[in-house]
Amino acid sequence: MELYLQNESKKGDVIMEKQSNQTIEHEVFERELPEQLKTKIITPEDSEYHYVRSSYMGVGRPEVVVMAQTNEDVVETINYVSELRKEYPEMPFSIRSGGHGMSGSSTNVGGVILDLSKMNAxxxxxxxxxxxxxxxxxxxxxxxxxxxxxxxxxxxxxxxxxxxxxxxxxxxxxxxxxxxxxxxxxxxxxxxxxxxxxxxxxxxxxxxxxxxxxxxxxxxxxxxxxxxxxxxxxxSNTHDASLIHQHITYVTEDLEQFVANWGRWMKAAPKEMTSFLMIQKTPQHVYAVDTRNVWAGTDTERAVPELEKALAIDKIYDHSESMMSYASLIPYPQSIHIGQQKIKIANAIVDKVDASLGKAIKEVLETAHVVELRPLDGQVHEVAQDATAWAARHQDGFLSVWMSPKSDAALTKEMEPVTQLATGMYGAYSSIISPEVAALSWPDATGERLKALKEQVDPNHLFNTGLQL
Ligand SMILES: Cc1cc2nc3c(=O)[nH]c(=O)nc-3n(C[C@H](O)[C@H](O)[C@H](O)COP(=O)(O)OP(=O)(O)OC[C@H]3O[C@@H](n4cnc5c(N)ncnc54)[C@H](O)[C@@H]3O)c2cc1C
Known part of the structure; x- marks a missing residue:
């Protein structure tokens, strides 16, 4: 399965508008737009609409997409939407930067999108x-x-x-x-x-x-x-290859043991090392673990024993080690977004990466396509819990589960084995935007403090899409 689906079209290609079978109501757009925005909007009548209506995770049918170019355009759009809300209190207003939000809330049906993609300096x-x-x-x-x-x-x-x-x-x-x-x-x-x-x-x-x-x-x-x-x-002088990248595919029959071993290795490794796992169950009922280990440190000699230890975690199908640049580590396909990713994602932040987590992952993989597992220790723990509105500063692991589209209730049920271990969540990495996800993403004092701020700066909930407190 291709995890990060890419549309073959790139920005700038010409695509014919796909006609939707549904009728689009234009009542919102009939309101007079501020002069400054008139040349910066795209509506369903425009040929470019197909490029901007959707996000990576969702197909949208907005009334107006504002392609903002300046801070003043953003201010004008906010003021315009505030006025519209007086007539259409439920009208969705989405903010879009890269269009990769997991919940798909950077697009909507019947509302306004403020698209910032042209503000990319x-x-x-x-x-x-x-x-x-x-x-x-x-x-x-x-x-x-x-x-x-x-x-x-x-x-x-x-x-x-x-x-x-x-x-x-x-x-x-x-x-x-x-x-x-x-x-x-x-x-x-x-x-x-x-x-x-x-x-x-x-x-x-x-x-x-x-x-x-x-x-x-x-x-x-x-x-x-x-x-x-x-x-x-x-x-310096190695900018085209300043990172060490190790790619390992493990094949394991004992996922509980594997997760415990990987967790021990990761926790003991110097913090220059970060590992990223994608775990799948194969038709042969074993587990294939695609692993990317990245050493981001100037002292590359110290990486060598750690890379060797990683090779001893479990049975290896394949591995390679190379020097890599930052730019080649982060692929940049620049796809057009047409709601191409149909998979849904749920996640959990967990205190420990051990055999009991391995057991929970195993249970979830009975139905899920892939489980991603990442460390959340090292430098993340060096920042005080109340220094930012991200509260998860003591946990060791972050995992996300990629599942077939189902109702939120069904996804939540399938996630149960891992959510039972969750002491936090990463709200922006979740397709489910329920109050429970919000409560785990912004728990206790963090949630209270953020709620007070929200009441102060957005008492009428102008920003009404995405995860809400
Ligand atoms: C294929 C894929 C891979 C991913 N990999 C990672 C990963 O490795 N690590 C990780 O941490 N996350 C990852 N994510 C999750 C991603 O970081 C979040 O979903 C993030 O919110 C997406 O940002 P965006 O600007 O692309 O999203 P958008 O869809 O543009 O926005 C998502 C939401 O963020 C809010 N928002 C966007 N821009 C602004 C703004 N300028 N001001 C205020 N609010 C704003 C809005 O509520 C919006 O609905 C991944 C997502 C996908 C789909």
């Missing part, structure tokens, strides 16, 4: 220190391609088409999680536009409470239009 503010300003509509493959020649990396997700806006407001776990922590941990400033159209410049010293909420709960608070990151320097 990446600018070095300080090349020595690695200070980079990135607009929300940039994608991680583009970030990797821009930073790699300068020997810098930013911890992000593993897939290049995912947007900066979605990850930098919600979490960000990938190949550098143990060495660098989460993406939100490297945000040192941001510009957020709230429901009243006010532009806020956020940092530790400027509106610190909003800055706290932005990093982990930003999707609740407004539209983040840009982020300032502190990037991490890698080896």
């Amino acid at each position: 990446i600018e070095f503010m300080d090349k020595e220190e690695g200070i980079v300003k990135i607009q929300a509509g940039a994608q991680w493959g583009q970030v990797a391609g821009t930073l790699a020649p300068h020997d810098f990396i930013i911890t992000s997700g593993n897939f290049g088409d995912v947007g900066v806006g979605g990850i930098a407001t919600s979490g960000g776990s990938g190949y550098f999680t143990r060495s660098q922590g989460l993406t939100i941990d490297h945000v040192i400033g941001a510009t957020l536009i709230t429901a009243d159209g006010v532009i806020h410049e956020l940092s530790e010293t400027s509106e610190p409470e909003l800055f706290w909420g932005l990093r982990g709960g930003g999707t609740q608070l407004g539209v983040a239009v840009d982020f300032t990151f502190k990037a991490q320097k890698m080896n």
